Amino acid sequence: MGGSPTALNYLNGEWIGSGPTAESVNPADGSVLGRYVPGSKALADQAAAIARETFERTAWAASPRLRAAVLYELADRLEAAKEELADLIVAENGKLRREALGEMMGSISETRYYAGLARTVLGRTLETAPGNFSMMNREPAGVAAIIVPWNAPVTLLIRSLGPALAAGCTVVIKPAPQTPLIHHRVMQCLHACPSLPKGVVNSVNENGIEVGAALVASDDIDVISFTGSSRTGKRIMAGAAPNLKRLSLELGGKAPAVVFDDADLDQACRELTNGALMMAGQICIAAARFLVQKSIEKEFTDRIRAAFSAVRVGPGRDPESGMGSLIDHDNRTRICRLIEQAGDEGELVLKGGVPDGPLSRGAFVTPSLFRIDDLHSELVQEELFGPIVSIETFEDELEAVTKANATKYGLAASVFSLDINRVMRVSRAIRAGTVWLNCHSRLFAEGETGGYRHSGLGRLHGVEGLNDFLETKHVYLEAGAV
Structure with missing residues (x-):
């Protein structure tokens, strides 16, 4: 990124960067790496509304080949930037470079894996009686909010973003405030994907807990995909209860x-x-x-x-x-x-x-x-x-x-x-x-992970990783009645 970068918010294909900024610090030496522009409830609500409009008014949800193309383009851009991103992960997160490079390689693999699955989201059909057909269609669940932690900021974004996009959802991302520069660079890779329609992916930086709380409460959000502590996961579950959001929660472990x-x-x-x-x-x-x-x-x-x-x-x-x-x-x-x-x-x-x-x-x-x-x-x-x-x-x-x-x-x-x-x-x-x-x-990428008990709900990675971002619709036809 060069110099002293500033991580911006990203809405409807545009960078939003007005207002005060906060510092991003290298945990290994305390040096200031750059700055980021915190978001707000208003910005989160705007991003959710854009994602809702994009989901309902465009062909994205019904275009598996387009979704696959976007994911392949993203994988190519992540691969081209993997050394730069690995260095940034080391600087902003503090982990070893071999761990950072492993994170990038895993993220690229996962993106390509879900690009392949995007074109094979399959339902089933059965004939319950002569001329009576039940078609079980798999459809995107709607707008997904992805809340990303700081400990693996690329991998833990991609393992939710990949299946969400493959399924046909539109997305609002809330990155961790500890790793905003890493996230901004990934968003630059997304922005550079020529096939990505505006409004499909949006991102709002956190400001305390304001942005996350707004996304959990928003009527425009259908799915929350969260990775983090069990304590925060329980708060999200309680906040999502009034409008019965679908939850994908990978929580604490021991x-x-x-x-x-x-x-x-x-x-x-x-x-x-x-x-x-x-x-x-x-x-x-x-x-x-x-x-x-x-x-x-x-x-x-x-x-x-x-x-x-x-x-x-x-x-x-x-x-x-x-x-x-x-x-x-x-x-x-x-x-x-x-x-x-x-x-x-x-x-x-x-x-x-x-x-x-x-x-x-x-x-x-x-x-x-x-x-x-x-x-x-x-x-x-x-x-x-x-x-x-x-x-x-x-x-x-x-x-x-x-x-x-x-x-x-x-x-x-x-x-x-x-x-x-x-x-x-x-x-x-x-x-x-x-x-x-x-x-x-x-x-x-191919092997599902997830938790029992207080370690969460749902599964990430693998074919089942799509499930939290899909609905099953039963379409029934009595052929003789047509």
Whole structure:
């Protein structure tokens, strides 16, 4: 983008940039990267009205080939800008560059995947009696509001935007205030798509909670697709109740990793170090609880402590860094408080904290491990969203499953054992939307993800990712009556 960019709002194919601005800050060093123009309730209402008018008055909803063309064009433009966007993700989000580039490659793949699906949204037909036909048509649900978090601002936008556009919805996006420059650059890629009609995609920057609240309350919005905390998801659900919006909610997680005594510990520690510390633990599928069979607790603990200790914390642009920064200083302070709480309630196996030297100016914190026996502790029950992980033990398979299911969350889990029958039994018993076997954190466009219980509603990725943006209409014909 060059210079000191300003992220604008985007309505009806035009950039809206008047009014006061706010700063976007690099969490690794506190430098100002650029500015953004916050939106407002009035702007959100205007964007929703534009999306409604576009949906009802244009051919977009009935044009699958056009929708596929737009998504292919977007994928091409994201690919052309992937290095620039990866650098911007590192600067504005704080993650490692390899993580940022992986985010871009996943986003490009997802965009192309839904471009292909756009032309194959299929219904079904049946003859219930001679000459009586029921046609089950799949139609776009209407106007979708996409509320995007800061931790993976491109991937978590595309995994909702892709199926929404493929289904034929029009869209209003609310990006995270922590990553407005990244979002603005993605919107520039969209704006450059020659086949995209005006008004199909609109975007309004947040201003506190004003914009999000306006979209949740708007009568022009039919679907809310939100990724974020369970607490905020419940507020959205309550706000959407008066006009019965459809909800797609991917919420918090507290992923257990169950390690049995016959596991390959080299593989388990390698997978769980990455699974717990990728994006500095600021991801809802992060391995957050290590449930270890008692007979191997000491060996596992020694190995995982060594692995965590070897992770070099540093700026995302440094290829030697093994973990980047948190998103801001407030979250650094929050994680440091949790480390002290873990020492009070359990045993600190590895005490992390703010590193010395130049890194202390950024939002960096080193990884922590703690051993705890109290299943009711909030350290076990609540999502901590950072590089701090509990070690808990179990005696047998039944206790492992009981403990894995002991929180209110059910987004993801992993199981480590060389016994194929055991991992299949345990994966079936764990109540989570995704269970990885002998690995952790594998996501791709073709495979659905989503949560049980307090981890959300609906599914993202895969063919089922279209479902939250589609309605089924039953059209009935008695052929003899025509």
